[in-house]
Amino acid sequence: GQQVMQIPQYQHVQEGEDFTTYCNSSTTLSNIQWYKQRPGGHPVFLIQLVKSGEVKKQKRLTFQFGEAKKNSSLHITATQTTDVGTYFCARRNTGGFKTIFGAGTRLFVKA
Amino acid sequence: SQTIHQWPATLVQPVGSPLSLECTVEGTSNPNLYWYRQAAGRGLQLLFYSVGIGQISSEVPQNLSASRPQDRQFILSSKKLLLSDSGFYLCAWGDGRTYGYTFGSGTRLTVV
Structure with a gap:
């Protein structure tokens, strides 16, 4: 299937440090979505990007969609303990019926 | 606003026993409904x-089945559970x- 690959698998940071997770595809994506799952919780939709080179911000979170629409990134500025969790990228197929998730990047923040 | 209900929150079942997990959605009509499984970590x-x-698409052939008897109800079932069926089951709508x-x-x- 057309998977999306996420790196890194895990990231440990000190509170206040920045964090970035990357999502890559071998094929062109029509869209990329990002979700956050807190420990013990369920995934929560954060954002969807559809345009080449698109950049969107949500407070300390910056989401980018690559020019070639084959990669995306999520950057968190000055992490806080509330940022702890797993961040998933996902691609929705062209027909819109299915969304395939990456393996996720688990973020640990040390106070 | 739309809400989604899923129960039970936790379940411990013996091998070979049946399973029925239910999911219902409120506040929307004709939603696309999904069952995901997440293994630990x-x-x-x-x-x-x-x-x-009544329409079900299966992504992974396995010991599970799904049904949609009503517009906003989605059920995940198994006749005989296996150890490998353990996991975190998530219902979603879109x-x-x-x-x-x-x-x-x-x-x-x-x-x-």
Whole structure:
């Protein structure tokens, strides 16, 4: 299937440090979505990007969609303990019926 | 507003026993409904999805089945559970257009 690959698998940071997770595809994506799952919780939709080179911000979170629409990134500025969790990228197929998730990047923040 | 209900929150079942997990959605009509499974510390595996009453698409052949008896009800079942069926089962709904999925709070299933 057309998977999306996420790196890194895990990231440990000190509170206040920045964090970035990357999502890559071998094929062109029509869209990329990002979700956050807190420990013990369920995934929560954060954002969807559809345009080449698109950049969107949500407070300390910056989401980018690559020019070639084959990669995306999520950057968190000055992490806080509330940022702890797993961040998933996902691609929705062209027909819109299915969304395939990456393996996720688990973020640990040390106070 | 739309809400999604999933129960039970946790379940411990013996090997060979049946399973029925239910998911209902409120505040929307004709939603696309999904069942995902997440193994401990792992990603989300799409199991089934449905775009309408009585319609089920299976993504992974296995020991599970799904049904959609009503527009906003989605059921995950098994006749005989295996140890490998343990995991975190998540129901989700989406409109298939602009926005991402809304997930239920999930069911943690342990098969013993």
